[in-house]
Amino acid sequence: MGEEAPEYLVDSRDRYQSATDIGDKIYVVGGSEKSADSLVGVKIFDKLTGKWSVPTVLGTKPILSKGHSAVLLKKNQILILKRESSASDGAWFLEVDTPYVKDQKKLLGTEVVAWSKGVREHGLKPIVISGPSGVGKGTLISKLMKEYPSAFGFSISHTTRAPREKELNGVHYYFTERSLMEKDIREGKFLESASVHGNLYGTSIEAVETVTDVGKRCILDIDVQGARSVRASSLEAIFIFISPPSFDELEKRLRARGTETEEQVQKRLRNAKAEIEQGRTPGLFDHILVNDDLETCYQNLKKLLALDEIPDASYEPVIENFIVPLNHSISRKDAMIQINCNGSQSKNSTPDMFELDVSSLKGGAPGRTRGLLISSIKRL
Numbered sequence: 001m002g003e004e005a006p007e008y009l010v011d012s013r014d015r016y017q018s019a020t021d022i023g024d025k026i027y028v029v030g031g032s033e034k035s036a037d038s039l040v041g042v043k044i045f046d047k048l049t050g051k052w053s054v055p056t057v058l059g060t061k062p063i064l065s066k067g068h069s070a071v072l073l074k075k076n077q078i079l080i081l082k083r084e085s086s087a088s089d090g091a092w093f094l095e096v097d098t099p100y101v102k103d104q105k106k107l108l109g110t111e112v113v114a115w116s117k118g119v120r121e122h123g124l125k126p127i128v129i130s131g132p133s134g135v136g137k138g139t140l141i142s143k144l145m146k147e148y149p150s151a152f153g154f155s156i157s158h159t160t161r162a163p164r165e166k167e168l169n170g171v172h173y174y175f176t177e178r179s180l181m182e183k184d185i186r187e188g189k190f191l192e193s194a195s196v197h198g199n200l201y202g203t204s205i206e207a208v209e210t211v212t213d214v215g216k217r218c219i220l221d222i223d224v225q226g227a228r229s230v231r232a233s234s235l236e237a238i239f240i241f242i243s244p245p246s247f248d249e250l251e252k253r254l255r256a257r258g259t260e261t262e263e264q265v266q267k268r269l270r271n272a273k274a275e276i277e278q279g280r281t282p283g284l285f286d287h288i289l290v291n292d293d294l295e296t297c298y299q300n301l302k303k304l305l306a307l308d309e310i311p312d313a314s315y316e317p318v319i320e321n322f323i324v325p326l327n328h329s330i331s332r333k334d335a336m337i338q339i340n341c342n343g344s345q346s347k348n349s350t351p352d353m354f355e356l357d358v359s360s361l362k363g364g365a366p367g368r369t370r371g372l373l374i375s376s377i378k379r380l
């Protein structure tokens with residue numbers, strides 16, 4: 001039956017381990033001083049059964065070589081602050097029961113937790129572009145990437161379909177084998193995946209992270225099933241459906257592209273009917289653009305993306321060179337996390353108390369696409 005409180009599981013003076021109590025469970029994060037670098041373990045203690053379990057851990061793990069502190073943010077998320085780290089790498093989240101984690105629990109049939117890194121910038125939402133095969137998604141995305149190479153980055157999907165002439169592995173897609181991709185999906189490495197026109201396609205968490213890590217806005221070219229999955233995930237994105245001016249025109253474009261056999265063209269056209277229908281599902285897409293004249297559609301797409309670029313009103317300037325001190329404790333007070341630096345002996349004369357506004361917490365994919373506005377740390 002019931003076991004002891006977290007204090008009995010982890011010594012509160014141990015800077016390498018933390019215990020966070022959530023409902024019937026206690027989440028223990030960390031290792032020992034020696035193992036902290038490479039082995040940031042997570043264990044779960046069930047207070048009802050008195051048993052420990054080791055969950056499947058998804059997402060990129062933080063390196064907590066100087067130790068960490070932990071505080072419960074919401075009932076499904078623990079904030080981990082890395083000791084002696086910069087503001088841009090200081091805050092991490094351990095998701096324990098977010099919608100994404102719940103999905104993964106069902107999929108994997110195990111306990112699951114997922115790491116995500118707090119992002120410093122108020123990053124613009126990723127853009128999901130969807131629509132039937134041959135409508136011109138790839139053409140529009142290429143134009144955007146060519147005109148704004150430093151602003152947008154393409155999420156390179158995995159697929160089991162064979163490469164077309166001129167398609168390069170790691171540029172257009174990661175071409176892979178079904179068994180390998182299925183294994184990675186089982187291990188929770190994918191944000192979404194779907195069977196499309198007889199092949200497996202999917203967006204890996206890493207594909208989105210790679211783009212957002214270099215500060216670019218991520219563009220996903222995925223089918224409607226994929227868009228639905230992303231919509232259901234915790235990644236906050238803008239969803240755009242590209243529609244053809246007519247079915248006949250779609251068929252003409254698909255045939256003119258000349259990349260599919262007649263049988264494949266037929267299959268894609270059959271699927272297109274359903275996709276166009278699903279594109280109208282209320283609440284699924286934020287915008288529908290008709291790609292009749294390419295240039296007009298492209299200009300409309302740009303207008304739409306510029307509209308979305310209104311800066312976040314909650315953005316506050318960062319304290320230059322803020323370092324989370326080695327010696328600190330954190331606690332939660334309403335929407336604020338208070339970082340008490342214990343009269344810190346920090347080299348850069350860090351003041352004693354900081355506040356970090358958790359109301360700025362953004363949704364996002366597991367990995368580095370979500371987080372607190374670390375820039376909202378301010379002097380008390």
Ligand SMILES: Nc1ncnc2c1ncn2[C@@H]1O[C@H](COP(=O)(O)OP(=O)(O)OP(=O)(O)O)[C@@H](O)[C@H]1O
Nearest residue numbers: 132133134135136137138139253257291292293294
């Ligand atoms: N507005 C347009 N008018 C005429 N042709 C177009 C237009 N937009 C794209 N195309 C052409 O239609 C063909 C299909 O376009 P594209 O490959 O970009 O489609 P897609 O939606 O990315 O398809 P898939 O989902 O199969 O990857 C290409 O040959 C492209 O040059």
Ligand SMILES: Nc1nc2c(ncn2[C@@H]2O[C@H](COP(=O)(O)O)[C@@H](O)[C@H]2O)c(=O)[nH]1
Nearest residue numbers: 133157193194196201202203221222223226
């Ligand atoms: N659900 C996903 N759909 C994807 C992904 N990458 C591409 N796609 C979609 O597949 C079809 C066919 O693409 P093609 O390159 O074979 O013509 C198209 O609708 C793409 O949008 C993905 O990662 N997930």
